[in-house]
Amino acid sequence: MNYGKKHVNVYRTYATPLTGLREIPESDFTGKPNTLLGMEVRAQVEGEEFLPSFRDGDNSKVVATDSMKNFILHHAGDYDGATVEGFLHYVGSEFLDTYDQMEAVRMSADELQFDERPVPDGEGGFEPSELVFRVSDNESAFGEYYLKREDGDVVIEDQRSGVTGIELVKVKDNSFVGYVQDEYTTLPERENRTLYIGLDIFWTYDDPEAALGEDPEEYVPAEQVRDIAQVVFDEKDVNSIQDLVYQIGLRVLERFPQLAEVNFESRNQTWLGVRKDDLEGDAKVLREPPRPTGFQRFSMDHSDLEGGAE
């Protein structure tokens, strides 16, 4: 039994900058000013005291989901941290502290991304505008905290971070060969395909408090995980999306020993070849694939590193 509010879009300007992150070789992301922090938040609350609202039509303990929306918006003004996860933990804890009838809350959010835009710096170069941002529909950070009240204190039951909606195309140096050939097989083996993947990556920490970002050295930013995915895709000549996802997972675990687990959900959006043989070199003409869509899901932890890390 639970209820809540989703699609609570909240925009906070001049939030605390995210700084002090650990640098990794695959990424030039070292922090962000958080001049404009956008989130699409979801709040889900649980508690035995909500049973009468379902069973008897008794709303005396019901916090209206409209009020939850207002609560989330209000607290965005008081949040003094720098991460999506930190905000979720803060608002979730405030819910539990404010409403006794809430026994647990599951707070999650997708970051609404805004890109920096270069403007002339007055010395012949460019610098990021401090005022103007581009609305982005690229990949975005995801965060989730599941919090409970235990003996009057808020405790973390579960935590998850992620980056969702990554879409990458590699024009060549991908194969898909060696799969089962039987009476159902019509797909030709391809030594060199143009591979287009959709990818969501999720991770958990050994210490779920590390996701708050209060110790930036221990925080894993979505931007760095995204960058690892594209670098590994660039570097590796893979034989399938399965192979690619595994290689990305190894690199993520290698770079971030503070993580407990990495999860992948990938989609095959590979275009179909229309012209190739009469074009020069590696040139091709391609088109969108029809439905249905292939997908892969995979979880990894540090025990996977023992076999294969480079």
Ligand SMILES: O=c1[nH]c(=O)c2[nH]c(=O)[nH]c2[nH]1
């Ligand atoms: O990377 C891939 N993995 C598969 O399992 C698969 N199956 C398929 O038809 N194409 C692909 N590509």
